Amino acid sequence: MRATGRRTPAGTAPHPADAGSRRTPGGDLVNRPVLEANNLLKRFPVFNGLTRRRVGHVTAVDGVSLRVEPGETLGLVGESGCGKSTVARLLTRLVDPTSGTVHLNGTEVTGLGQEALRPLRRDLQMVFQDPFSSLNPRQTVRQILAAPYRYQGLEPAEPVEELLERVGLRPEHAARHPHEFSGGQAQRIGIARALALRPRLVVCDEPVSALDVSVQAQVLNLLKDLQQQYGLAYVFIAHDLGVVRQISSRIAVMYLGTVVERADRDTLFSRAAHPYTHALLSAVPLPDPDAERSRERIRLDGDLPSPLNPPGGCPFRTRCPKAAERCAAERPDLRAIAEGHEVACHYPEPLSAERTAPTP
Secondary structure, three states, rough: OOOEEOOOOOOOOOOOOHOOEEOOOOOOOOEOOEEEEEEEEEEEEEEEEOOOOEEEEEEEEEEEEEOOOOOOEEEEEEEOOOOHHHHHHHHHOOOOOOOOEEEOOOEOOOOOOOOOOOOHHHHHHOOOOHHHHHOOOOOOOOHHHHHHHHHHHEOOOOHHHHHHHHOOHHHHHHHHHHHHHHHHHHHHHHHHHHOOOOOOOEEOOOOOOOHHHHHHHHHHHHHHHHHHHHEEEEEEEEEOHHHHHHOOOOOOOOEEEEEEEEEEHHHHHOOOOOHHHHHHHHHOOOOOOHHHHOOOOOOOOOOOOOOOOOOOOOOOOOOOOOOOHHHHHHHOOOOEEEEEEOOOOOOOOOOOHHHHHHHO
């Protein structure tokens, strides 16, 4: 008889403390992060097109450290090309890091082979940006949602029809193929597949960026409802700070492969300290038309530097309005400027300056 995939009765949320905690020899419950990444570095080789000789490398992720607590949502935000999606693939071991470590529920997964990693993948799932490219077009929805159980050698925890109903689809959708659905419906199928094994952490790689605004709101509300129901933790990746604010409890801002600021949601939106974060916030529309017309929009000069030849010192200095000689000579470390608020900048904004931010 094969093992069952059911951990809790259907419809019952596992307690968040059980998802990311351990007991000491004396029996005391100690919280630990669901996921912890330390100093992740990823370099991709660059080859000459004719001779196929290696001529350099692209540093996509440079020293990123993240920590996700049970039941929380960590937002990861930054403009296109900053390394967010590569971080997602490093966390889920779809790509191996050049250096650094990833711990899932206290177990290091960085050096594990595929067989050893297989049972751990039950606790770590991913929702991709493009739902259609992540779903097998030749399989029915029933086959797609049964695939995680086949891969793990488990009996289904619940009927496919019940899983579809949990993500807002109808039972008869199980017999259809992905091309018969809209983008929002296809993304719901991707979410259902991620939930099939009752994971403790789901990495969402820009899951709403390809959807209409009204559908975005529906999918975000669905993710929040499922988080409360199952006690899930999320790493939510997006380039839109307005979207990230709706779902995240903490936010990390990335620029050119590094984390430049990290804080809880309210602190980041009201007392951001990094100039790059200010530029991102100024692009988020305000719901008050008068305030929107009167506020200053920060426009960054130039394009994102090439990761083939990143600037020395602070990676943001070539576009920063506050750049000085120290910024070119010395790279700033991510340091705490207040409790729970870290910034990598030699000249951060003073924390006493409250600013108007968009409401969720």
